[in-house]
Amino acid sequence: MIKSRPFMLTIALVFQGLFFSVNASGDVKAKISSGADREEALISASLSNENSHGYPFSKGGLYSAPLLVKGRVVGFGDEKLQTKHARQYAERGLVDLAIPELQKTTELYPDDIEAHAYLGWAYSQKGLIPDAVRELQKVLEMNPGLQKMPFDYPMVKDIPATVKEFTTSFEDVIDVINGFSGAHELLGLCYVLQGRLGDALNEYKKVLELKSCFVRKGVTVHPHLNLPHQGGGIQGNNEYSPPLVGGVRGGGELLRKGFIANGKKAISTIDQAIREYEDVLREMPDCVEAYLKLACAHAEKGILDAAIEDIKKVISMEPDRLEAHVYLGCFYAKKWMLDEAIKELCEAKELRDCILEKLITEGESSIRNCMFDKAIAATREAMKFDSRNRKAHWLLALAYGKKGEMDEAVKVCKEIIGLYPEDIHAYTFLGWIYAQRDLFKEAMDIAVQAVRIEPENADIRALMAFIYASRNQIHEAIAMCNMVNNKASGENVPADYGWVKGNVTSIEQKLREVIDVLKMRPDYTEAYLCLGWLHSKNGDIEKAIPAFKKAIEIMPDSYNAHLCLGNMYVRKGEIKDAITEYGKVLEILSKKAQDSMSLGLESTRKGDSGQAVNYFNEVLRVDPECEEAYALLADAYEKRGLYSVGMVLRLQGERLKQGAHN
Template identity: 20%
Template structure:
């Protein structure tokens, strides 16, 4: 027997602990692989274990490079170890080397297709292709039918993919295998609620709370279920559940809002006023609470509920700019522009969203066909803030829409004397000059923008499209639009420009290719769809052309009178040629 130093004995002792107990549940440490009953006294296994422990030590000190090198040495000593391969993959993942980790995990899973831990590791690393992930998770459940993590992940994938029946069956099976696991019952309730089975969902949520009484989320879901089963019939249950939540956490904003709304909607105004007044008093102490209220309701498209809560809270704080701003937003979302303007006008200049408020009011006036009011309103704020580029730009657009191009040009030129290199104002000026019939000046303005900013995709596209429309400099037009598309590859309007340049160059097959892509990206915008129809005609596809012209006509806006007239004339001329 060889003489062992104290240090060697200590290492051996530590190693024996890891080797016998294992570092990960269900895994075998180096030297105890499934492939054979190796033992520690083999030199290569000892060295593999040593390097593995060194890797763990470096990892605990956040010494990523040293940890990786140690793991590589461990694998070199025991290349058949699944355990070491998995640990190495995890270390790569921790270092954010995701692609390398995924590639190794795929190789490992292919080499050992029935090793559950390898498959689970691969499933954790896989992203993107939900079909592949689903197949992988289903395979894991076949091999390990009681793996909770896989049950949950597969169920969520089914739910995300809209396969609710599959998800429900899966969680039902999970709940029967793990009857005391509250998560299984909760997700079963979620799928039952989505399947419009409120009574079954209620039982699942109640079972969840029986197993884990302190949970709040199942109680909120119960409230929704009781409402679905009839608010009047279940009024007492709804109030009881919301009060239970408030017993756990008296400051729970969501529960307070839902209880206040429930009282208000069931015309129990006394209790509703009490809750909303208390919310108002809390907002006075904590102004950020307004944002919390909005975040609970607006993302869920509960605009009427948001308007109700904020208008009731406003009784306590009528001058609160945040409340007025979000009330304006709520009413704007409800398509009630008069009420939106009423509250937007109460927002004070010190509010961080004051300019957005000003612009929102102007656009609301415009959308209500009150263009003169919109212009007067923006003119007033332009006089107050003549250096504000956004207000200047939008006011110029309003002048342009109102056929007052000369005023728009003068105002933009005046603003550019202060900021001559502002590309946003220059672009607006170029566009207005174009509609005013000063095309050459527009072209020169776009060239100026490109000299100032060679990556200005809008200017590149505008100039290229202008050349195409004029039928000049088509090679340069192609180069300009291609540069723009490199910057914004998924822009439907730039893609349309590229197709239109090819159309003008009489490369009609290429034109069709890009214009078909453009209509998809732009959701069949009228001008783009009409371009595609013309390209179809040039390639002898008359039936497709007629269908596309009709699509263009269906999507036309009221202000596109000229385009509508052209399309109607085209359809009339094609009526007798296409049967």
């Protein structure tokens, strides 16, 4: 009898576990009796009675107690079933129950991507951003493809359509309140709800970065809680001065150290900030900035109703205050009042678009008037409101290029290509910058990428003609020019890129020196070529063209002068004139080839095969399709005992002959 007592106790405990759902509702019991829905009903019963059970639910979750599933007792050791139930917790929104179970699963199965994904979901729901970042990073490390495709959460299908609509609207205007970590946290959560884990991770990292900035600066409250200096500043600027404490600026130290009320109770920094802004508003009831900061403070503390009221007061005082509408939409969304949030964001977008239009117009006008610093300032300001605005980026690149800050122009062009991989203007401009710096390989790489996007684009073909000509590949340059002419139409005419500058140090001094030389020797061809080249590198093509023409006037058969003049016409977009000059280059080369052919034959007759090789190579450099030159060069090599070289040359000559017949 004594030995049987432990066994009887065990049986009693098992039965206690088997009938844990005794307090479930009648309809749940009916489901259990039906058999088909037995497992689902038991889980539902366990979830519906979670508060009526003490120990099993307070320590370790549901699966610390035995569970009946399909007629068998399941204990803590059945990990697969635990994993399934943990995910069902998350799917039902029971994140506090899901988190500990999912943590156990990830400890047991570190490579279980679904467990990490569900745990990231649960952490996101709870606002535990560092934990969510850790889990989402693990998911994306295990499956990098999820950077671009959504994770297949079963919960996604039940997400209201308004969540996607809000997400799209908020993405479009979030730059206006880019320094508010709560905005990025909200957008990250929206991404998680749609399974967009890569996008969510990016937003959550911004949250952590913003908060880590507070630590680095020694500030424990959100930067939007700091009032600006008297006189305000540019709307949307995220730089703020220290907060007011007792009417005196520089009170951040008090916030960092904490505040003791009546010498007894410590007040948190966020509560202290709220009190300070309330004090400001008692003295300055119309202070819009104070209301904005107070609203952010209330939102940080989670008092969303107060935050909404604060922002509404701002809008009542300044109806066109852009960030106020974005904040209000954000705060509504945090309360899941998505219809109201979308309405506010639509109004914000209209205001934003008006501001952008004014700034873009100002940027265009400033570039036309050569006020490049003003254009840069206007476009930079526009990008604060819309960081992805294509036109603002293009105007910024153009302004930097016109100003001569080509390194900055390169950076912006690369940003445009990153944001808009099919923006042909960015490729063209970047290619011309590289070409002007004599980086022809990089320029051609860019041109090849662009041709894949728009094979018949005139600007890109003109750029390629310039690159070929600069490499002395005149036939290829003419072919590119002919392609431009054949496809030329009203909208497909190459633009003028003659203003793009190169990278020549002390160019103004060098220009003065060359001009001084020409004053002493006005018929010095090389000096005119040098002058044209310097003007070309300085982006002054209208001065470069006359210099090259003067060189041709003095020396009509100058290969370099005609080549450079042809290049200037290509840069200017005057393709027919470029073809004319390139044609003259070929005529000069043809004459040189004939001379080299004659000299090669003469060397062969004299038995000087080494000199003959040099002359025939020169012929083929000028005219790679001269069949006779291949045969003569082969003879010359064979006379020097290099029969294998001769064989290859003869085969090439035969291929050219067959091609001509075909």
